[in-house]
Amino acid sequence: MLPEDFYTRKHVVQIAKDLLGKVLVTNFEGERTAGMIVETEAYAGVVDKASHAYGGRRTARTETMYSRGGVAYVYLCYGIHHLFNVVTNAEDIPHAVLIRAVEPLEGVDIMLARRGKPKLTPQLTAGPGALSRALGITTGYTGLSLNTHIFIEDRGIKIPPRDIIAGTRVGVAYAQEDAYLPYRFWVKGNPYVSRGKGL
DNA sequence: CAGCAGATTGACT
DNA sequence: GTCAATCTGCTGC
Numbered sequence: 381m382l383p384e385d386f387y388t389r390k391h392v393v394q395i396a397k398d399l400l401g402k403v404l405v406t407n408f409e410g411e412r413t414a415g416m417i418v419e420t421e422a423y424a425g426v427v428d429k430a431s432h433a434y435g436g437r438r439t440a441r442t443e444t445m446y447s448r449g450g451v452a453y454v455y456l457c458y459g460i461h462h463l464f465n466v467v468t469n470a471e472d473i474p475h476a477v478l479i480r481a482v483e484p485l486e487g488v489d490i491m492l493a494r495r496g497k498p499k500l501t502p503q504l505t506a507g508p509g510a511l512s513r514a515l516g517i518t519t520g521y522t523g524l525s526l527n528t529h530i531f532i533e534d535r536g537i538k539i540p541p542r543d544i545i546a547g548t549r550v551g552v553a554y555a556q557e558d559a560y561l562p563y564r565f566w567v568k569g570n571p572y573v574s575r576g577k578g579l
Numbered sequence: 580c581a582g583c584a585g586a587t588t589g590a591c592t
Numbered sequence: 593g594t595c596a597a598t599c600t601g602c603t604g605c
Contacts, residue, residue: 421586423586430586431586432586432601437601439600439601440600441599441600441601455586455599455600456598456599456600457585457586457587457599457600458584458585458587458588458597458598458599459585459597459598459599459600460587460588460597460598460599461586461587461588463586463587465586478586480586503588503589507587507588508586508587509587509588510587510588513588549586550586550587551585551586551587552585552586554584554585555586574587576586576587
């Protein structure tokens, strides 16, 4: 499992890159599922117009972003989709990394059942709402430390730097100039990377 | 308090 | 390609 100081570092963009190749694991009621992270986005807190915490906004929803790094921030998007983020940095600095896609490694049958799908295709976990549903992550787990039911492992998988591609974040056109920041990262050529509409 | 847009997805034309 | 699903939070009456 990743040490706590992996999450409490100050540079959320570096953490977003470092998370590629790590393994996101969930274990709910004995059902274990896991996938390798292949796509992430960094959200840089109060100065980032794309972040829920821009300008220091604090609401019931965003409160967990202000926690010390190493907990889950899960929120509901469009009223339907549960989006999973990793909170980083120190307490009161609301940085987070959105996990946008994983490649299934364990518990594929469980994921298929949760998604109501007959067979494995990239759609199973390509996209932030899709992977959360496949891994059983809901807003009920927001604020949970990443060391019990949801955790991230380093299995020694190294993504070569030349295979890490940077681009603009998906669905953040409203963020004006910050929409052009290269804060989205993915593993080159991996079929599970989402085909979200960037800029 | 109504209206609207959003870190999305899947069904349908 | 278009659109509905439906919760959170911001804006404006």
